[in-house]
Amino acid sequence: MSAPEVVVHADKDLLARAVAARLVTRLVDGQAGGGTAHVVFTGGGIGTAVLAALADAPARDAIDWSRLDIWWGDERFVPDGDPERNETGARAALLDHVPIAADRVHPMPAANGSDGKRPEDAASRYAEELRTATRPEDHGPVPRFDVLMLGVGPDGHVASLFPEHPAVHEDQRSVVAVHGSPKPPPTRLSLTFPALNSAREVWFLASGEEKAGAVRLALGGAGPVQIPAAGVHGRQRTLWLLDRSAAKELPVELTRPTEH
Numbered sequence: 001m002s003a004p005e006v007v008v009h010a011d012k013d014l015l016a017r018a019v020a021a022r023l024v025t026r027l028v029d030g031q032a033g034g035g036t037a038h039v040v041f042t043g044g045g046i047g048t049a050v051l052a053a054l055a056d057a058p059a060r061d062a063i064d065w066s067r068l069d070i071w072w073g074d075e076r077f078v079p080d081g082d083p084e085r086n087e088t089g090a091r092a093a094l095l096d097h098v099p100i101a102a103d104r105v106h107p108m109p110a111a112n113g114s115d116g117k118r119p120e121d122a123a124s125r126y127a128e129e130l131r132t133a134t135r136p137e138d139h140g141p142v143p144r145f146d147v148l149m150l151g152v153g154p155d156g157h158v159a160s161l162f163p164e165h166p167a168v169h170e171d172q173r174s175v176v177a178v179h180g181s182p183k184p185p186p187t188r189l190s191l192t193f194p195a196l197n198s199a200r201e202v203w204f205l206a207s208g209e210e211k212a213g214a215v216r217l218a219l220g221g222a223g224p225v226q227i228p229a230a231g232v233h234g235r236q237r238t239l240w241l242l243d244r245s246a247a248k249e250l251p252v253e254l255t256r257p258t259e260h
């Protein structure tokens, strides 16, 4: 488990562009030995802004899109194409604009899909898809993701792991159904702590003053049941990529000068 590092950028736009640039470098490095890289997308405002910035970045062509697998950390269990789906936003922001093959994109199941109407069945099927993509060196039920991005809710939720919800206690399964989410829509699918914590690098993304309290608590020793963001760490690196507003409640010794 790696210690968190904090990087603060001036505003949301710069944060999105800096994360997109970082993503190009990290994915190119992950593909350098000739293998496949695995990345996990997040939904939400800054998560989608990063994907749009990546679509706009000329350096995106340095990524070999034929050797990249794309996964999601969570999804809203609504019909395919619904604007509430994280997949819908990611396709519009990035995936419709890059040369990636359909079988490299692994959206979580939709409520009207072939997995049926029960989110529990959909969660099990996605867990199986993850398992099928593992390599011997992954040593577990999910690929050892090169980069896993996570937006952070004002309540400290990450993916669809909400404070005090049953899913924060899951320690066996990789993917679970979530009912009664405090943030609509109420029914969701989410990777669990064991799956999130298998990533090589975890990048938290937070923008805006309404995230400042959750960021302070997550980095200040809160427990993962109350503040789920506190329960995720990369095996090699844990980065908190923030704009100034989201970082405003952090003690000065936790932040380092902005890169730009």
Ligand SMILES: O=C1O[C@H](COP(=O)(O)O)[C@@H](O)[C@H](O)[C@H]1O
Residues within 6 Å of the ligand: 042, 043, 044, 045, 046, 047, 074, 075, 076, 086, 150, 151, 152, 153, 154, 158, 159, 160, 183
């Ligand atoms: O519901 C969700 O919320 C979080 C955070 O979203 P934001 O708009 O407050 O940044 C997001 O990371 C997650 O994927 C999504 O399903």
